[in-house]
Amino acid sequence: MKAIPKVNTNGLYLEDTLVDDAFSGVVPFYSHIEPDVSTTVDATEPEDEPSNDSDSSLSGYIVGIPTTPGLYRPCFDLAAWSAYQSAISAAQDSYQRVLSEWQELSKEERGEMPVLESTPQPTLWIEGLTPEEIKELTKPQPQEANEVDRLGSEMVTRELEVLELRQQNEAQGAQIVGLELRLLSLENS
Incomplete structure:
Protein backbone atom coordinates (compact mmCIF):
# COMPACT_ATOMS: atom_id res chain seq x y z
CA MET A 1 0.00 0.00 0.00
CA GLU A 34 -28.92 11.23 -0.87
CA PRO A 35 -32.22 11.01 -2.76
CA ASP A 36 -34.80 13.73 -2.21
CA VAL A 37 -37.20 12.36 0.40
CA SER A 38 -39.81 15.02 -0.33
CA THR A 39 -41.15 12.90 -3.18
CA THR A 40 -42.44 9.56 -2.02
CA VAL A 41 -42.87 6.49 -4.17
CA ASP A 42 -45.66 4.03 -3.52
CA ALA A 43 -43.99 0.75 -2.61
CA THR A 44 -46.59 -1.22 -4.58
CA GLU A 45 -45.77 0.53 -7.86
CA PRO A 46 -42.72 -0.68 -9.75
CA GLU A 47 -40.10 1.94 -10.55
CA ASP A 48 -40.31 3.25 -14.10
CA GLU A 49 -36.54 3.45 -14.46
CA PRO A 50 -33.87 1.12 -13.20
CA SER A 51 -31.45 2.59 -10.70
CA ASN A 52 -28.39 4.17 -12.27
CA ASP A 53 -25.43 6.22 -11.18
CA SER A 54 -27.45 9.43 -11.06
CA LEU A 78 -5.93 18.46 -14.87
CA ALA A 79 -5.73 20.20 -18.28
CA ALA A 80 -2.00 19.38 -18.59
CA TRP A 81 -2.76 15.77 -17.59
CA SER A 82 -5.47 15.52 -20.26
CA ALA A 83 -3.16 17.00 -22.91
CA TYR A 84 -0.39 14.60 -21.82
CA GLN A 85 -2.74 11.62 -22.12
CA SER A 86 -3.83 12.80 -25.58
CA ALA A 87 -0.17 13.15 -26.65
CA ILE A 88 0.60 9.62 -25.41
CA SER A 89 -2.42 8.24 -27.26
CA ALA A 90 -1.46 10.07 -30.47
CA ALA A 91 2.14 8.81 -30.19
CA GLN A 92 0.94 5.22 -29.69
CA ASP A 93 -1.47 5.47 -32.65
CA SER A 94 1.32 6.85 -34.83
CA TYR A 95 3.68 4.08 -33.69
CA GLN A 96 1.09 1.39 -34.42
CA ARG A 97 0.57 2.84 -37.93
CA VAL A 98 4.32 2.97 -38.63
CA LEU A 99 4.83 -0.52 -37.15
CA SER A 100 2.04 -1.96 -39.32
CA GLU A 101 3.58 -0.37 -42.42
CA TRP A 102 7.02 -1.70 -41.41
CA GLN A 103 5.66 -5.23 -40.88
CA GLU A 104 4.01 -5.20 -44.33
CA LEU A 105 7.37 -4.58 -46.00
CA SER A 106 9.53 -7.49 -47.07
CA LYS A 107 12.48 -8.37 -44.83
CA GLU A 108 14.90 -6.81 -47.33
CA GLU A 109 13.01 -3.49 -47.41
CA ARG A 110 12.27 -3.19 -43.69
CA GLY A 111 15.40 -1.70 -42.22
CA GLU A 112 15.36 -1.07 -38.48
CA MET A 113 12.23 -1.71 -36.45
CA PRO A 114 10.42 1.51 -35.51
CA VAL A 115 10.71 2.64 -31.91
CA LEU A 116 7.95 4.15 -29.83
CA GLU A 117 9.16 7.57 -28.75
CA SER A 118 8.12 8.49 -25.24
CA THR A 119 6.26 11.71 -24.60
CA PRO A 120 7.95 13.75 -21.85
CA GLN A 121 5.73 14.21 -18.83
CA PRO A 122 4.99 17.88 -18.14
CA THR A 123 5.01 19.42 -14.69
CA GLN A 141 3.68 36.76 12.66
CA PRO A 142 4.05 38.66 15.94
CA GLN A 143 4.27 36.08 18.66
CA GLU A 144 2.34 36.55 21.83
CA ALA A 145 4.28 35.40 24.84
CA ASN A 146 2.73 32.39 26.47
CA GLU A 147 2.61 31.95 30.26
CA VAL A 148 5.87 29.97 30.47
CA ASP A 149 7.77 32.55 28.38
CA ARG A 150 6.36 35.43 30.44
CA LEU A 151 7.29 33.76 33.74
CA GLY A 152 10.76 32.92 32.42
CA SER A 153 11.30 36.53 31.40
CA GLU A 154 10.16 37.77 34.83
CA MET A 155 12.48 35.27 36.54
CA VAL A 156 15.48 36.50 34.53
CA THR A 157 14.57 40.10 35.42
CA ARG A 158 14.40 39.23 39.14
CA GLU A 159 17.73 37.37 39.01
CA LEU A 160 19.37 40.42 37.42
CA GLU A 161 17.91 42.65 40.15
CA VAL A 162 19.26 40.28 42.84
CA LEU A 163 22.70 40.29 41.20
CA GLU A 164 22.70 44.09 41.12
CA LEU A 165 21.66 44.27 44.80
CA ARG A 166 24.47 41.85 45.76
CA GLN A 167 26.99 44.02 43.94
CA GLN A 168 25.68 47.11 45.72
CA ASN A 169 25.80 45.25 49.06
CA GLU A 170 29.41 44.19 48.47
CA ALA A 171 30.36 47.78 47.57
CA GLN A 172 28.69 49.17 50.68
CA GLY A 173 30.25 46.42 52.80
CA ALA A 174 33.69 47.40 51.49
CA GLN A 175 32.97 51.04 52.36
CA ILE A 176 31.91 50.07 55.90
CA VAL A 177 35.07 48.01 56.40
CA GLY A 178 37.14 50.94 55.14
CA LEU A 179 35.39 53.31 57.56
CA GLU A 180 35.86 50.89 60.49
CA LEU A 181 39.57 50.58 59.70
CA ARG A 182 39.90 54.39 59.70
CA LEU A 183 38.04 54.57 62.97
CA LEU A 184 40.33 51.96 64.57
CA SER A 185 43.41 53.73 63.34
CA LEU A 186 42.14 57.00 64.85
CA GLU A 187 41.41 55.31 68.17
CA ASN A 188 44.90 53.80 68.30
CA SER A 189 46.62 57.05 67.67
Whole structure:
Protein backbone atom coordinates (compact mmCIF):
# COMPACT_ATOMS: atom_id res chain seq x y z
CA MET A 1 0.00 0.00 0.00
CA LYS A 2 1.06 3.54 -0.66
CA ALA A 3 -0.36 6.96 0.14
CA ILE A 4 -1.27 9.12 -2.84
CA PRO A 5 -3.09 12.46 -3.13
CA LYS A 6 -6.79 13.06 -3.65
CA VAL A 7 -7.75 16.33 -5.33
CA ASN A 8 -11.06 18.11 -5.82
CA THR A 9 -12.57 18.78 -9.25
CA ASN A 10 -10.39 21.90 -9.59
CA GLY A 11 -7.22 19.91 -8.87
CA LEU A 12 -6.60 21.33 -5.38
CA TYR A 13 -5.08 18.85 -2.93
CA LEU A 14 -7.55 17.46 -0.36
CA GLU A 15 -5.84 14.61 1.47
CA ASP A 16 -3.83 11.43 0.98
CA THR A 17 -5.48 8.07 0.49
CA LEU A 18 -4.09 4.54 0.60
CA VAL A 19 -4.04 2.51 -2.62
CA ASP A 20 -2.34 -0.60 -3.96
CA ASP A 21 1.38 -0.21 -4.81
CA ALA A 22 0.64 -0.87 -8.49
CA PHE A 23 -1.77 2.08 -8.80
CA SER A 24 -0.82 4.79 -11.29
CA GLY A 25 -2.62 7.39 -13.33
CA VAL A 26 -5.57 9.57 -12.45
CA VAL A 27 -9.04 8.19 -11.70
CA PRO A 28 -12.20 10.00 -10.63
CA PHE A 29 -13.95 9.37 -7.33
CA TYR A 30 -17.58 10.04 -6.63
CA SER A 31 -19.70 10.95 -3.63
CA HIS A 32 -23.11 9.55 -2.94
CA ILE A 33 -26.01 11.98 -3.14
CA GLU A 34 -28.92 11.23 -0.87
CA PRO A 35 -32.22 11.01 -2.76
CA ASP A 36 -34.80 13.73 -2.21
CA VAL A 37 -37.20 12.36 0.40
CA SER A 38 -39.81 15.02 -0.33
CA THR A 39 -41.15 12.90 -3.18
CA THR A 40 -42.44 9.56 -2.02
CA VAL A 41 -42.87 6.49 -4.17
CA ASP A 42 -45.66 4.03 -3.52
CA ALA A 43 -43.99 0.75 -2.61
CA THR A 44 -46.59 -1.22 -4.58
CA GLU A 45 -45.77 0.53 -7.86
CA PRO A 46 -42.72 -0.68 -9.75
CA GLU A 47 -40.10 1.94 -10.55
CA ASP A 48 -40.31 3.25 -14.10
CA GLU A 49 -36.54 3.45 -14.46
CA PRO A 50 -33.87 1.12 -13.20
CA SER A 51 -31.45 2.59 -10.70
CA ASN A 52 -28.39 4.17 -12.27
CA ASP A 53 -25.43 6.22 -11.18
CA SER A 54 -27.45 9.43 -11.06
CA ASP A 55 -27.24 9.31 -7.28
CA SER A 56 -23.47 9.93 -7.43
CA SER A 57 -21.59 13.07 -8.33
CA LEU A 58 -17.97 13.62 -9.30
CA SER A 59 -16.09 14.74 -6.18
CA GLY A 60 -12.53 14.77 -7.48
CA TYR A 61 -9.67 12.56 -8.57
CA ILE A 62 -7.23 10.10 -7.05
CA VAL A 63 -3.82 11.01 -8.47
CA GLY A 64 -1.10 8.37 -8.75
CA ILE A 65 1.59 11.00 -9.27
CA PRO A 66 3.37 12.23 -6.11
CA THR A 67 3.07 15.91 -5.26
CA THR A 68 5.99 18.20 -5.94
CA PRO A 69 7.72 19.12 -2.66
CA GLY A 70 7.80 22.78 -1.62
CA LEU A 71 4.31 23.77 -2.76
CA TYR A 72 2.20 25.65 -0.21
CA ARG A 73 -1.11 24.44 -1.68
CA PRO A 74 -0.49 21.75 -4.29
CA CYS A 75 -2.79 21.82 -7.31
CA PHE A 76 -2.86 19.06 -9.92
CA ASP A 77 -3.06 20.52 -13.43
CA LEU A 78 -5.93 18.46 -14.87
CA ALA A 79 -5.73 20.20 -18.28
CA ALA A 80 -2.00 19.38 -18.59
CA TRP A 81 -2.76 15.77 -17.59
CA SER A 82 -5.47 15.52 -20.26
CA ALA A 83 -3.16 17.00 -22.91
CA TYR A 84 -0.39 14.60 -21.82
CA GLN A 85 -2.74 11.62 -22.12
CA SER A 86 -3.83 12.80 -25.58
CA ALA A 87 -0.17 13.15 -26.65
CA ILE A 88 0.60 9.62 -25.41
CA SER A 89 -2.42 8.24 -27.26
CA ALA A 90 -1.46 10.07 -30.47
CA ALA A 91 2.14 8.81 -30.19
CA GLN A 92 0.94 5.22 -29.69
CA ASP A 93 -1.47 5.47 -32.65
CA SER A 94 1.32 6.85 -34.83
CA TYR A 95 3.68 4.08 -33.69
CA GLN A 96 1.09 1.39 -34.42
CA ARG A 97 0.57 2.84 -37.93
CA VAL A 98 4.32 2.97 -38.63
CA LEU A 99 4.83 -0.52 -37.15
CA SER A 100 2.04 -1.96 -39.32
CA GLU A 101 3.58 -0.37 -42.42
CA TRP A 102 7.02 -1.70 -41.41
CA GLN A 103 5.66 -5.23 -40.88
CA GLU A 104 4.01 -5.20 -44.33
CA LEU A 105 7.37 -4.58 -46.00
CA SER A 106 9.53 -7.49 -47.07
CA LYS A 107 12.48 -8.37 -44.83
CA GLU A 108 14.90 -6.81 -47.33
CA GLU A 109 13.01 -3.49 -47.41
CA ARG A 110 12.27 -3.19 -43.69
CA GLY A 111 15.40 -1.70 -42.22
CA GLU A 112 15.36 -1.07 -38.48
CA MET A 113 12.23 -1.71 -36.45
CA PRO A 114 10.42 1.51 -35.51
CA VAL A 115 10.71 2.64 -31.91
CA LEU A 116 7.95 4.15 -29.83
CA GLU A 117 9.16 7.57 -28.75
CA SER A 118 8.12 8.49 -25.24
CA THR A 119 6.26 11.71 -24.60
CA PRO A 120 7.95 13.75 -21.85
CA GLN A 121 5.73 14.21 -18.83
CA PRO A 122 4.99 17.88 -18.14
CA THR A 123 5.01 19.42 -14.69
CA LEU A 124 1.62 18.36 -13.39
CA TRP A 125 1.71 19.74 -9.83
CA ILE A 126 1.55 23.52 -9.66
CA GLU A 127 1.14 26.07 -6.88
CA GLY A 128 -2.50 26.62 -5.93
CA LEU A 129 -1.87 29.93 -4.15
CA THR A 130 -1.17 33.30 -5.73
CA PRO A 131 2.15 35.04 -4.96
CA GLU A 132 0.23 37.53 -2.80
CA GLU A 133 -1.34 34.71 -0.76
CA ILE A 134 2.09 33.08 -0.30
CA LYS A 135 3.58 36.42 0.80
CA GLU A 136 0.78 36.88 3.34
CA LEU A 137 1.17 33.29 4.53
CA THR A 138 4.95 33.51 4.97
CA LYS A 139 5.24 36.97 6.55
CA PRO A 140 6.48 36.82 10.15
CA GLN A 141 3.68 36.76 12.66
CA PRO A 142 4.05 38.66 15.94
CA GLN A 143 4.27 36.08 18.66
CA GLU A 144 2.34 36.55 21.83
CA ALA A 145 4.28 35.40 24.84
CA ASN A 146 2.73 32.39 26.47
CA GLU A 147 2.61 31.95 30.26
CA VAL A 148 5.87 29.97 30.47
CA ASP A 149 7.77 32.55 28.38
CA ARG A 150 6.36 35.43 30.44
CA LEU A 151 7.29 33.76 33.74
CA GLY A 152 10.76 32.92 32.42
CA SER A 153 11.30 36.53 31.40
CA GLU A 154 10.16 37.77 34.83
CA MET A 155 12.48 35.27 36.54
CA VAL A 156 15.48 36.50 34.53
CA THR A 157 14.57 40.10 35.42
CA ARG A 158 14.40 39.23 39.14
CA GLU A 159 17.73 37.37 39.01
CA LEU A 160 19.37 40.42 37.42
CA GLU A 161 17.91 42.65 40.15
CA VAL A 162 19.26 40.28 42.84
CA LEU A 163 22.70 40.29 41.20
CA GLU A 164 22.70 44.09 41.12
CA LEU A 165 21.66 44.27 44.80
CA ARG A 166 24.47 41.85 45.76
CA GLN A 167 26.99 44.02 43.94
CA GLN A 168 25.68 47.11 45.72
CA ASN A 169 25.80 45.25 49.06
CA GLU A 170 29.41 44.19 48.47
CA ALA A 171 30.36 47.78 47.57
CA GLN A 172 28.69 49.17 50.68
CA GLY A 173 30.25 46.42 52.80
CA ALA A 174 33.69 47.40 51.49
CA GLN A 175 32.97 51.04 52.36
CA ILE A 176 31.91 50.07 55.90
CA VAL A 177 35.07 48.01 56.40
CA GLY A 178 37.14 50.94 55.14
CA LEU A 179 35.39 53.31 57.56
CA GLU A 180 35.86 50.89 60.49
CA LEU A 181 39.57 50.58 59.70
CA ARG A 182 39.90 54.39 59.70
CA LEU A 183 38.04 54.57 62.97
CA LEU A 184 40.33 51.96 64.57
CA SER A 185 43.41 53.73 63.34
CA LEU A 186 42.14 57.00 64.85
CA GLU A 187 41.41 55.31 68.17
CA ASN A 188 44.90 53.80 68.30
CA SER A 189 46.62 57.05 67.67
